[in-house]
Amino acid sequence: MDVLDALAAACPAGGARRAEPGDAVDGVVPRVVARPAGIPELSSVLSAAADAGLAVVARGNGTKLDWGLPPTTLDLVVDTTAMAGVVEHTSGDLVLRALAGTTLAEVQSLLASHRQWLPLDEVVPGSTLGGVVATALSGPGRHTYGGVRDLLIGVTAVRADGVVAHAGGRVVKNVAGYDLAKLFTGSYGTLAVLGELVFRLRPLPVARRFVQHVVPPAELSAALGALRRAPAAPTALELARRGDGPYVLTVLLEGRPGPLEARAAELAGQLGRPERSDEVAPPTWGALPGACTLKVTAPLAALPGLLDVAGRAAVAAGVAADLRAHPGVGTCLVGLPDDVVAVGEVLGALRRFLGGTGWATVLRGPREVRSTLDVFGPTPGLALMARVKAQLDPDGRLAPGRFVVAA
Amino acid sequence: MDGGGVGAVADRLRARLGPEVLVRDPVELATYECDGLGHLRAQPGLVVLARDRTDVAAAVTECARAGVPFVARGAGTGLSGGALPRADGVLIVLAKLRRVVEIDLDSERAVLEPGVANLAITQAVAADGYRYAPDPSSQQVCSIGGNVAENSGGAHCLKHGFTANHVTGLEIVTPDGGTVRLGGKAVDPPGYDLLGAFVGSEGTLGIATEVTVRLVRSPEAVQTVLAGFADTDAAGRAVAAIVADGLLPAAIEMMDALAVTAAEAAVACGYPSGAGAVLIVEVDGPAGEVAADVAEVESHCLAAGAFELRRAEREADRAQVWKGRKSAFAAVGRISPDYLVQDGVVPRTALPEVLAGITRLGAEHGIRVANVFHAGDGNLHPLVLFDADRPGELEAAEEVSHQILALCLAHGGSITGEHGVGVDKATAMPSMFSADDLDTMQMLRCAFDPDQVCNPGKIFPTPRLCGEAPGRRRGVHPLVEQGLAELY
Ligand SMILES: Cc1cc2nc3c(=O)[nH]c(=O)nc-3n(C[C@H](O)[C@H](O)[C@H](O)COP(=O)(O)OP(=O)(O)OC[C@H]3O[C@@H](n4cnc5c(N)ncnc54)[C@H](O)[C@@H]3O)c2cc1C
Numbered sequence: 001m002d003v004l005d006a007l008a009a010a011c012p013a014g015g016a017r018r019a020e021p022g023d024a025v026d027g028v029v030p031r032v033v034a035r036p037a038g039i040p041e042l043s044s045v046l047s048a049a050a051d052a053g054l055a056v057v058a059r060g061n062g063t064k065l066d067w068g069l070p071p072t073t074l075d076l077v078v079d080t081t082a083m084a085g086v087v088e089h090t091s092g093d094l095v096l097r098a099l100a101g102t103t104l105a106e107v108q109s110l111l112a113s114h115r116q117w118l119p120l121d122e123v124v125p126g127s128t129l130g131g132v133v134a135t136a137l138s139g140p141g142r143h144t145y146g147g148v149r150d151l152l153i154g155v156t157a158v159r160a161d162g163v164v165a166h167a168g169g170r171v172v173k174n175v176a177g178y179d180l181a182k183l184f185t186g187s188y189g190t191l192a193v194l195g196e197l198v199f200r201l202r203p204l205p206v207a208r209r210f211v212q213h214v215v216p217p218a219e220l221s222a223a224l225g226a227l228r229r230a231p232a233a234p235t236a237l238e239l240a241r242r243g244d245g246p247y248v249l250t251v252l253l254e255g256r257p258g259p260l261e262a263r264a265a266e267l268a269g270q271l272g273r274p275e276r277s278d279e280v281a282p283p284t285w286g287a288l289p290g291a292c293t294l295k296v297t298a299p300l301a302a303l304p305g306l307l308d309v310a311g312r313a314a315v316a317a318g319v320a321a322d323l324r325a326h327p328g329v330g331t332c333l334v335g336l337p338d339d340v341v342a343v344g345e346v347l348g349a350l351r352r353f354l355g356g357t358g359w360a361t362v363l364r365g366p367r368e369v370r371s372t373l374d375v376f377g378p379t380p381g382l383a384l385m386a387r388v389k390a391q392l393d394p395d396g397r398l399a400p401g402r403f404v405v406a407a
Numbered sequence: 408m409d410g411g412g413v414g415a416v417a418d419r420l421r422a423r424l425g426p427e428v429l430v431r432d433p434v435e436l437a438t439y440e441c442d443g444l445g446h447l448r449a450q451p452g453l454v455v456l457a458r459d460r461t462d463v464a465a466a467v468t469e470c471a472r473a474g475v476p477f478v479a480r481g482a483g484t485g486l487s488g489g490a491l492p493r494a495d496g497v498l499i500v501l502a503k504l505r506r507v508v509e510i511d512l513d514s515e516r517a518v519l520e521p522g523v524a525n526l527a528i529t530q531a532v533a534a535d536g537y538r539y540a541p542d543p544s545s546q547q548v549c550s551i552g553g554n555v556a557e558n559s560g561g562a563h564c565l566k567h568g569f570t571a572n573h574v575t576g577l578e579i580v581t582p583d584g585g586t587v588r589l590g591g592k593a594v595d596p597p598g599y600d601l602l603g604a605f606v607g608s609e610g611t612l613g614i615a616t617e618v619t620v621r622l623v624r625s626p627e628a629v630q631t632v633l634a635g636f637a638d639t640d641a642a643g644r645a646v647a648a649i650v651a652d653g654l655l656p657a658a659i660e661m662m663d664a665l666a667v668t669a670a671e672a673a674v675a676c677g678y679p680s681g682a683g684a685v686l687i688v689e690v691d692g693p694a695g696e697v698a699a700d701v702a703e704v705e706s707h708c709l710a711a712g713a714f715e716l717r718r719a720e721r722e723a724d725r726a727q728v729w730k731g732r733k734s735a736f737a738a739v740g741r742i743s744p745d746y747l748v749q750d751g752v753v754p755r756t757a758l759p760e761v762l763a764g765i766t767r768l769g770a771e772h773g774i775r776v777a778n779v780f781h782a783g784d785g786n787l788h789p790l791v792l793f794d795a796d797r798p799g800e801l802e803a804a805e806e807v808s809h810q811i812l813a814l815c816l817a818h819g820g821s822i823t824g825e826h827g828v829g830v831d832k833a834t835a836m837p838s839m840f841s842a843d844d845l846d847t848m849q850m851l852r853c854a855f856d857p858d859q860v861c862n863p864g865k866i867f868p869t870p871r872l873c874g875e876a877p878g879r880r881r882g883v884h885p886l887v888e889q890g891l892a893e894l895y
Pocket residue numbers: 442443478479480481482483484485486488489490501521542543544545548549550551552553554555556557558559560561562609610611613614615616736825826862
């Protein structure tokens with residue numbers, strides 16, 4: 001049987017078709033696209049792909065296909081958008097179970113009517129839950145709510161050989177078995193294809209206040225120190241700087257309107273009068289800066305130094321960096337223009353500065369930049385990771401070459 | 408693998424590390440026969456009292472070389488037999504690795520040797536307004552390495568998270584004796600989240616020799632409400648109302664009448680007399696928010712029928728409120744000669760039904776069950792009471808305990824919320840996970856420990872033989888059939 005026929009037979013409801021140029025994953029055009037309508041079909045599709053030895057990339061809304069590296073080979077794109085919908089939401093349990101092709105936005109609008117939310121910022125508009133989990137994408141709210149790894153409590157995934165596997169569960173507290181949900185989070189679709197995801201939720205805050213302060217570079221360390229000791233208990237922090245301008249520090253406070261005002265006033269006492277105070281997020285909040293974005297993580301104390309190095313290295317390379325840091329989490333996004341030489345120089349400067357105490361990777365950017373530079377950099381535990389990959393995907397057919405392990 | 412067994416490992420370690428790290432004296436070995444799950448015992452073939460990471464790596468290397476199984480042991484407080492030793496194996500004790508390597512307040516991290524007691528971390532930073540958030544009831548003794556292995560929680564994990572949410576770095580000795588660093592003070596190292604997979608792996612993927620944890624600011628204000636209700640149904644209604652209102656307390660704990668009676672007898676905690684159920688709700692955060700939260704918590708309790716309410720604001724008063732709850736496990740010893748501690752989880756909304764089911768089970772088998780639990784996250788700790796001297800009671804208690812887990816699963820829950828699977832619940836794993844699920848989990852095991860020398864026999868009811876093609880195993884493995892491999 002022809003591969004297309006086999007795939008069409010594997011997912012009668014969702015369908016399979018020949019690929020078009022628009023199906024390219026990071027420039028690599030597959031032969032076929034299958035669109036399973038649920039986990040049983042996803043399993044059949046991956047079994048058929050295993051029988052035919054196909055290289056497979058899973059695609060949600062395709063908003064992050066230019067992340068990581070292009071696949072080294074590609075036969076089949078598994079489109080997860082027909083595998084969508086909330087399966088279960090019991091508001092009293094603060095738990096949500098949904099298929100991987102459901103969009104984050106859809107989930108949030110459903111939950112908002114119950115005064116709840118999945119506390120993940122929508123960093124890339126249009127993202128599906130599967131894409132969010134596969135790239136471990138979170139925003140400033142991680143400061144209080146944790147990242148994807150902290151919110152995902154259960155997973156149903158389909159292995160390269162088509163076998164359906166569950167881990168975790170539907171309850172917020174559970175230590176039975178290995179936590180494969182964490183293993184799959186941020187694995188870029190190289191270990192299994194995500195089918196169904198279970199998250200813990202949070203009540204929506206009654207009120208929010210984004211308070212912005214302008215901080216001259218020389219005063220950054222002092223301001224962050226004061227903030228750390230302040231009793232205001234921010235939900236999230238974001239520090240932005242464009243080129244050699246001043247830092248703009250945005251503090252998100254959440255709570256009840258009355259106490260919130262008091263906390264904001266207290267904060268003003270510590271950091272000076274705010275530049276701006278608003279109920280809605282500033283446009284930069286959680287957004288990815290630059291045509292090319294580096295993601296850097298460091299010990300919290302190293303962050304001011306790191307920002308300084310990033311800014312200087314960019315100037316030395318003749319470009320302006322657009323910096324976005326989350327000082328309570330220890331992450332920094334460095335936005336740079338599409339300039340492979342400049343990006344390479346900034347990346348190198350950051351890695352030298354970190355010296356193994358943190359990590360600088362190319363999160364996204366033009367293909368030329370990613371295929372020229374060492375996207376992931378030194379990866380501790382790489383040999384062990386390769387063994388994990390070899391166990392779950394022995395033939396190296398899931399997103400080959402997209403992630404740290406070459407196979 | 409060169410064979411030779413425990414004897415060969417002992418000889419080589421004596422030569423490499425000196426005789427003082429080895430325990431072979433039968434009397435001394437007896438100390439290590441069991442962990443907190445006292446009824447399962449085995450005398451270890453050899454005990455290594457490691458002094459540092461080098462000793463750990465040496466011990467693991469020699470075990471790997473000889474194909475001898477090894478088991479890590481922290482403080483031995485585990486409740487699922489995770490640190491149960493083997494007669495044909497080596498127990499590697501980490502209790503002497505108690506150095507706080509570094510406190511880095513500017514980065515909000517502590518770097519610890521694995522034997523450091525959980526509470527010692529908070530004690531080291533409390534004066535600076537920081538703490539280590541996960542707080543298992545055993546925190547005075549249990550080790551951070553054991554916490555990592557079990558992904559331990561505590562009463563306050565409802566709001567503040569489990570061990571997995573607070574560990575950012577590990578140094579591990581892998582089952583082949585090598586050393587790998589996963590993460591560090593910074594988050595998100597590139598590649599797979601092996602750190603996340605290691606936490607909660609119950610000592611089966613290697614031995615943690617250094618742990619980096621997050622330190623968090625102590626909240627500005629903490630207030631605790633103690634409420635007495637006529638029965639667990641009324642208390643359960645209060646919990647549901649608190650949650651439905653969008654409040655997220657740091658802890659919501661419930662005790663039923665039997666548990667309250669026991670605690671009262673043991674520590675005179677002064678809980679509302681005549682209460683059929685007691686609720687402890689603790690709220691923390693900025694002072695203004697806490698004051699408002701507490702007022703709402705109290706009004707929900709009253710609306711649900713609380714007949715007595717007390718608010719503890721001062722540290723000493725809060726300690727008094729917690730005293731009864733924290734002593735509950737030990738306290739049931741006052742009302743029953745023997746008891747089993749169960750650990751199951753249900754969705755919070757299923758609590759009333761499950762509690763009624765537990766009462767029914769107890770009545771059917773003539774067994775009393777005291778309930779003490781983390782109501783906020785549905786983590787039940789039924790204490791199944793019995794008298795071992797009465798014929799048939801142990802069996803009846805075991806049956807009730809077993810049925811309680813089945814009840815949890817029937818409501819979409821879990822067989823363990825914090826005590827782990829260990830040996831105790833390995834046979835229950837297939838009731839929660841399919842053969843394919845377990846097979847997939849064991850692929851991770853095979854990646855870390857292809858020779859299955861690292862704490863074998865724990866978590867999984869049957870080992871996976873690592874060499875075979877994945878996903879193609881059906882029926883009895885040929886090696887087992889031929890008697891060449893043992894399923895244990
Ligand atoms: C009275 C009492 C109350 C308790 N309350 C709670 C509670 O509230 N919440 C909770 O979660 N648990 C609780 N526990 C269970 C227990 O304290 C925890 O599981 C604890 O984390 C075990 O730590 P330990 O150092 O005693 O580990 P051990 O019992 O020595 O070992 C536990 C497991 O960890 C492995 N291990 C130990 N050290 C390492 C290491 N360095 N690297 C790799 N593996 C290792 C062992 O092989 C074993 O599998 C309680 C226990 C008791 C007795």
